[in-house]
Amino acid sequence: MVRFKNRWLLVEFLPTSPPATDLTAKDLLTALRTNTLVHFGDAGWGLLGASLSVKYFAPATRLAIVRVARAAVRTAHAALALLSVLGGARVVPHVLRVSGPGAGGAARAAQLEASTREIEALQD
Numbered sequence: 001m002v003r004f005k006n007r008w009l010l011v012e013f014l015p016t017s018p019p020a021t022d023l024t025a026k027d028l029l030t031a032l033r034t035n036t037l038v039h040f041g042d043a044g045w046g047l048l049g050a051s052l053s054v055k056y057f058a059p060a061t062r063l064a065i066v067r068v069a070r071a072a073v074r075t076a077h078a079a080l081a082l083l084s085v086l087g088g089a090r091v092v093p094h095v096l097r098v099s100g101p102g103a104g105g106a107a108r109a110a111q112l113e114a115s116t117r118e119i120e121a122l123q124d
Contacts, residue, residue: 005069007069007076007099007100008055008097008109009065009076009077009080009095009098010065010096011064011080011094011096012117013062013064013094014091014092014094016090016091019062019089020088020089021059022059022087023087025056025057026054027086028057028064031083031085031086033049035082039078039079044075047071048069048079050069051072052066052072053066053067054066056111058118060118063117065111065114066080077098097110097113
């Protein structure tokens with residue numbers, strides 16, 4: 001049996017205009033889908049669409065964990081980098097970490113770093 005090999009991207013969205021307050025993971029997924037179709041067309045979405053999912057999104061800290069297949073990680077990274085509007089507000093996406101292979105620890109590592117950054121942001 002072949003297992004599905006994932007990569008996990010920890011992304012922070014830095015607002016450049018007054019941020020939208022009611023963002024959800026679904027809004028992020030829709031923006032990524034639209035952005036991929038605009039910049040990479042149907043071929044890019046075909047590569048990315050089946051495996052792309054937003055596993056975690058915190059509107060307060062603007063952190064997200066995105067799961068994507070290993071073969072499509074560069075396309076996903078580029079689609080995130082080209083994203084400029086999220087929920088009607090201008091943002092600058094910053095990919096903080098791309099977690100790779102490991103003994104089941106890739107998702108955990110991304111989640112641990114996201115938790116650490118959220119705690120630091122909330123303490124400031």
